Amino acid sequence: MAQWWEKSIIYNLDYLANNGILFKNAFVTTSLCSPSRASFLTGQYASRHGVINNFSPWKAENVTFMELLKKGGYDTAFIGKWHMPGKGLPHLRGVDLFISFTRKDGQGDYYNCPLFVNHKPVSNNKEYITEELTDYALEFISQPRKNPFCLYLSHKAVHHDWKPPRHLKGLYKNEKIDFLAPESDKWNTWSGNNWLEGSMGSMHDIYKRYCECLVSVDEQIGRIIQLLNKMGILENTVIVYAGDNGYMWGEHRLYAKHWPYEESIRIPFIFFYPGIVKKPGKREQMILNIDLAPSLLQLAGIRIPDWMQGESFVPIVKNPLSPGRKSFMYELFKDFPFGGRVPPNKTLRTERYKYIEWQACRGPELYDLLEDPREMNNMIGTQKAKKIVPMLKKELEEMKIKYGAID
16 A cells, blocks of 8 residues: 555645645745755855856855854755856855756756766766655755754755656657646747747647646655655654745746746745644745745754844744734846846835836836735836836835845
8 A cells, every 4th residue: 555655646745734834925035046955055145145146156165054054953955946046056055965966057958968076077876866866855854953953955856857757758749738738728839939948849839848847846856755754753853845936837828937927936845844843734925936045043042143134933933923024125126138138126025015126127016915916017107106116126225225235
């Protein structure tokens, strides 16, 4: 009889969400791989840590939460996609084991991706990258140790170009997709400048491949849960599952990331830790990628440094009624050529409104997310906007100063 962790079709992610916390309003401060990854690690906006696009190098002086955990007595490992440019992979402080890849400027390949283990090239043991990275993760977890451990497992999946493992190819081939935006139907992604991110076929066909890659991630998460359960430490282990940015699947006739719209800036975020989650379920409070670092430090009993700009979400985990942030700032910098079609912007997202200030090419935008959740009607120029915009603009300017994001 199959155990729950041996099933697939997103069953393992459901297990974590149903027995932990699913944050329904989790966002990134920059919807782009490299800046968002740096924000997860440092607890800072891109304006502060300096990785402002996929071509700006990681600064050696940046301090990660893993470095602070290492000083606090943890065994640490970073396994997977680093994707922050520089001269090869960095000598990352505070990490005992560093496994990553440099193929395709750090994007990696789904099949037969060359890896480096502590900067030394190694031969592939598995054909498929998601499985191979998980093998290394399982080896690290199972090592005899006296210290607690922190593992940062950073999968290539589910990034473009969506190549599922052989046993999952075609899993959703005959499935009908009726939950994407109406304007995404049969839209060919090989159009305009999308040759940098797209591939031949309709948006729906590509989305099916994306889902097949996600099932593979779920399978590998199941292997990790199974090992933790076998070792008797599952109930005392913090597990966080998150993505580094959202993605446009044809909504607004747009594709890829960068955009300050909801589909692009929202991310999945699951927190599992039976030790403190007394009331599993969903949370409506807004959290950000920069909130991960201070939250983990608080859980570990390590002082949160003043230079971290995120806020710990531990109080929200413990108490569903705990107040969360009322608004946040989103920022995007030039990312040519990949994001060349999306002008840099600073955006204020409150519980109800979104106010976008583009730095070039486009006029400001305002949306009422309560009445217009798909952001189809720009309110700028209306009587309602004339009353609201000055207040939102003032708050955005204050946030620019607070987070050091002055244009």
